[in-house]
Amino acid sequence: MNAPGGGWARLVCLAAILLSGIPAADAAEDGGTRSIFASGAGNRALAMGGAFVGVADDASAMIWNAGGLGRLQRLELQATHSGYVDLESREDYLSVVLPSWRWGAAGLSVRRFGIDGIESRDDGNLLLNDKLSDSETEIALGFGRPVSEGLSVGGAVKLQRQSLAGFSGTGLGADLGVWAQPYALLRSPPEWMERLSWGISVRNVAQPSVRLDRESVRDPSVVRTGIAYQQPSLGGRPALLALDLEKSPGVGAKVHAGLEVRIHPLLAIRTGWNHGRLAAGMAVAWRDFVVDYAFGAGEVSTVHRVGISRSLGRTVEQQREAAARAREADIQATLEDAFQKRQAEQLENLLGQVKAAQADSDFDKALEVLATIGILYPGQPEARTLEALCHREKGRQLEANADYAAAAAAYGRALAIAPDDTAAVAGRLRCRAESERRVARGVNLPRHSPAASDTVAEDSPETDPGPAEARGTAMGKGFPKKGAGTPERRVEAESRRAATPAPERPRLSPEREREIEKLYAAGLAAMSERRLDDALRYWELAWSMEPGYKRLAEYLKREYLIRGMEFFASGKLDEAMGYWQKALQVDPNDARAASYIARARTQQARTREIMSGGR
Known part of the structure; x- marks a missing residue:
């Protein structure tokens, strides 16, 4: 602790130094200049x-x-x-x-x-x-x-x-x-x-x-x-x-x-x-x-x-903060536009795959892609229309192969989406009538082997799809009622798993905060230049040092979500779930990431069941 008067003594010392720094001069006047x-x-x-x-x-x-x-x-x-x-x-x-x-x-x-x-x-001192x-x-x-x-x-x-x-x-x-x-x-x-x-x-x-x-x-x-x-x-x-x-x-x-x-x-x-x-x-x-x-x-x-x-x-600091907020808003708008553009491109690509599969009469493949769209983009109108068309055309295909029970079920799925589809109504009536005639004559009906596209909903050929069954389509909403193994419970489980409390972090030093800000800004610059991998790397480093810094969590979560969607659309479920798990680590309360993971696990389980022949 400083001794009393220490500050004054130092001030006097500094004054003496200051006085000695200017050379002495005589007291000559400036001559009025x-x-x-x-x-x-x-x-x-x-x-x-x-x-x-x-x-x-x-x-x-x-x-x-x-x-x-x-x-x-x-x-x-x-x-x-x-x-x-x-x-x-x-x-x-x-x-x-x-x-x-x-x-x-x-x-x-x-x-x-x-x-x-x-x-x-x-000159004579006369006042002029x-x-x-x-x-x-x-x-x-x-x-x-x-x-x-x-x-x-x-x-x-x-x-x-x-x-x-x-x-x-x-x-x-x-x-x-x-x-x-x-x-x-x-x-x-x-x-x-x-x-x-x-x-x-x-x-x-x-x-x-x-x-x-x-x-x-x-x-x-x-x-x-x-x-x-x-x-x-x-x-x-x-x-x-x-x-x-x-x-x-x-x-x-x-x-x-x-x-x-x-x-x-x-x-x-x-x-x-x-x-x-x-x-x-x-x-x-x-x-x-x-x-x-x-x-x-x-x-x-x-x-x-x-x-x-x-x-x-406003003060200079308030001006700086306002400018930072405005800059952040501009960057946010740019990133949001880029995010929406990437989603639109991904959706367009998936819909293109559906249309190509329909053109080749590969309706099972088309419905598989539609199931992916249903998980990533629930309720997408064009996908719903294409799904109804696929089910109807698959019904015709099955009807042509004399698989009338499966054809009637396919027509029923089409009607669950588009109840006014007269062609599907007529097809289902034909298939049911023919199936009943064959049963009456004792003809053995072909056994339908379910494809991966049929795993989302299973309608009985003898039962019209009601409101609950109408939701059981390839759009990813036909899950059983809420129970221990349902996606809803899995969403809750994924959220709880990611919601482990983070340890309290010490206060950042100015040097540490400058380092984080540098990484944060480098990520924004890389993202604006479309160097997505660099941006992600910068933000992950900054997040490891301070998870709550500015809008870092929001940017990371969005990038993880879109990357997971891209892998999921490519059929790489494990990679997709890896990115969605990262999104949950950033925000344990993000329902979308938890829902994606739960639905992906459900699809994996059903695919394994189909591949094993139901054993």
Whole structure:
């Protein structure tokens, strides 16, 4: 545990290092060449004595340290008006910063200083005009972006314009800035360093030059560096301490120090030391709206500034999450379309096999394929129509071979699907009548050997299919009533078998989460490029590390289901059930996977029974 006052001692040490990093200079003045805008803007920063380079966390960051723009989380607006008590002067400031999770933060600032009542005199000190005015305007466009955790860079380009007594001139300049948190750059930093930040900025790295009459006057460069420290408790209240050093060519180093104490969530007070002059201020906040006041003791006059700031819209993190959701929705729609397309192609292929078998009068094969369609696509209308046609045509085939009992049963199955099929009605009546005549004459009827296509439903030749029997078709719905070995019970058993509780997993580390996100994104990219095997491999690796990550389970389950359906359609029941079992491991409550497995097991059992001759 740190000793009391350890944080303060470190802060003093860092301040000493900072002071030693700027060479001493004499106290020569700048000769009046430095622009009025070099004093900064923003009531919060000015109330803290101009010590803001290491803070730079609001819309005035573009003035003090453009590197801090990348820290802003929401759209922010600042506006300030100030006046000098003893002078007929005014100063206005407006700044807007719009952060984006994708690109960084862009900002615009407008500053204007004006003074009236300037006298014009001749060489003999005779008053010529006492109503001259001077105005200076600076318009800046800035941009900042975080380049890593704890490091942000930025810059601004600006236009300065001055008008005085009928003369005017314009100059262009540029600023640069860097903001950083040292702890993010170290491998194992101490806890107190997490509350420390540092910044450096160069105002006028490209110096604007304004010419009013004969000579151009440059706005000299200003280098500022500073630190800021978030003190969790200062007298029981959270506080912010800041220290800046400022250096211009030919001018001695200037010290700026500031303190902000938040005495209530709605109220903050500030004070600062602006190179020998006192500064102070306060802020009253209500939700996203803040009213700021700043007082500054100037060399000529005291300055009172009143301003407002407002934060609007979503945070950068909320923007990022919304964009991720939108991207996820687009990917989901793409995957859903691909899934539906694969299903449609598979169904079309199976229906094509049925029609080809019908054309070859191989109705047993056609009914076998229809049984597969019935399991994978229950209730498919075209398959139902083809099934009725197959049963009817098989009945005619059996009738032509004088197997009247089996033919009547086939006609009955056709009528169970299409009760209005007059050809099936007539065929069944013919076959029953002929069967009865043969029985009456003592003719032995041919013994019908069931084919695999007859395993789904077995109708007695003497019994019309009722509502229950009508469901016993090759569409995969003709199972016995619910009992110990029925598909319904098997569905329940498969679900219970897959629903073993997973052990509780430890919380993911940031490195682990980044690794999972990389695999997840790689799977999405592979799926969008139709590299299905690669996508499945990436997602399986991610699922093994964190099963509940985003929509990973949904994507895996869907891919397992469709792959199982493809194998089942090809007659590879074991491979199909393997993928459906994987789908149940991902989602033990998925009724479709459990139903597919149960029906596939039933079909396997009946096929084995047929192949063994009923023994």
